[in-house]
Amino acid sequence: MDGNGRWAKKRALPRKAGHKAGVDALKKVIEECQARGVQMCSFYAFSTENWKRPQDEINAIFKLVEDFAANELKKYVDKNYRVMCMGDLSLLPQKTQDSLKEIVDSGKNNTGMIVNIAINYGGRQEIVNAINYILQSGINKVDEQMVSDCIYTAGLPDPDIIVRTSGEERISNFMLWQLAYSEFLFIDTLWPDMDKKDIDYIINEYSKRNRRFGDIK
Ligand code: FPP
Numbered sequence: 434m435d436g437n438g439r440w441a442k443k444r445a446l447p448r449k450a451g452h453k454a455g456v457d458a459l460k461k462v463i464e465e466c467q468a469r470g471v472q473m474c475s476f477y478a479f480s481t482e483n484w485k486r487p488q489d490e491i492n493a494i495f496k497l498v499e500d501f502a503a504n505e506l507k508k509y510v511d512k513n514y515r516v517m518c519m520g521d522l523s524l525l526p527q528k529t530q531d532s533l534k535e536i537v538d539s540g541k542n543n544t545g546m547i548v549n550i551a552i553n554y555g556g557r558q559e560i561v562n563a564i565n566y567i568l569q570s571g572i573n574k575v576d577e578q579m580v581s582d583c584i585y586t587a588g589l590p591d592p593d594i595i596v597r598t599s600g601e602e603r604i605s606n607f608m609l610w611q612l613a614y615s616e617f618l619f620i621d622t623l624w625p626d627m628d629k630k631d632i633d634y635i636i637n638e639y640s641k642r643n644r645r646f647g648d649i650k
Contacts, residue, residue, distance in 0.1 A: 434459065434476055436599030436623030449493040454625035456497050460505055463548060465632040467514070473547040473589060477607050479520070481555030495529045498552065502532035506548070510540035515547045519585030520554030547589065556609030559584050563610075584610055591615060594639045598624045616642045 434455050441451030459476060466474045479494055506516050516536050523530070533552070563583035567575050581587065591611040597603070600621045604612070618638055622631050 434478065434624040435597060435601055437625055439599065440623040440625040448490055451625060452490075452494055452497055456501055458625045458627040459501075461629070462627055462632065463505075463509070465629055467546050469632070469636060471546060473549060473592075475519075475549035475551060475592065475608065477551045477554065477605075479552045479554070480606055481520075481553060481558055482606065495526055498550075499529050499532045502529075502536050506533075506536040509548055510536055510543060513543045513545035514540065515543040515545065516540050516550070517547060517585075518550045518552055519559070520552045521558070522553065524553050549586070551607070554585075554607075556604075556606045560610050580610060586611055594618060594635065594642075596620060596635055598622050598627065614644070614646050616644065 437451035437455040438448045439451070440454060441448050444450070462476075463474065478498060479491075483494075484491065509516055518533050518537060522533060525533075533550070560580065563580050564575060566583045567579050572579070586608075591613065592608060592615045594616040595604070595607065595612055596618045597605075598620055600619070602619045608615075616639060618635060620631065620634070
């Protein structure tokens, strides 16, 4: 969800206002994904590297997450969406942890679209954690399936497409294991400006891709 800061700067607003507008965009995007039958969507809300930001901005992001959990995520759970989080939540403020945990637990048996929030998440951290977990169980030879079974998205499909907004063209430690055969799309739209047209564009671009998974057809 990149571009919140630049969106705010363009309007001479504080960065926090960009994140707030980012939440409005997130609501729209989730709604549009649901309307199109997307089965799972993951959103990068806070990376393991985002702790380098000013404390004031970090606090604002966590407050938005708490509010989002209490309001929107709760509604999604009521609509049968499954909400999950990936990342080390133990380092978040207690209130943020509690608000997310409550929602995740209450919707864990839901069968609708999965909304996955990456928070204090890093792809390398996820892989290292998985390998340590496997080693602790006494196994000394690791295979791909074991790693897939020990990451946050165990048992869930890898992303079909990864979209980065705001014109940046890098992955920034996102779903490094899961992205092996994902399609990539880099769009110029700043995250808070995301709307129906962007979702149409993404789906249309995806439908043009020819995925071969290493095969020749
Ligand atoms: C990246 O844009 C955005 C973030 C690091 C924070 C995203 C957080 C939210 C949208 C709100 C809280 C999340 C939820 C799930 C309710 P940036 O700040 O790096 O933008 P810039 O590159 O333009 O400075």
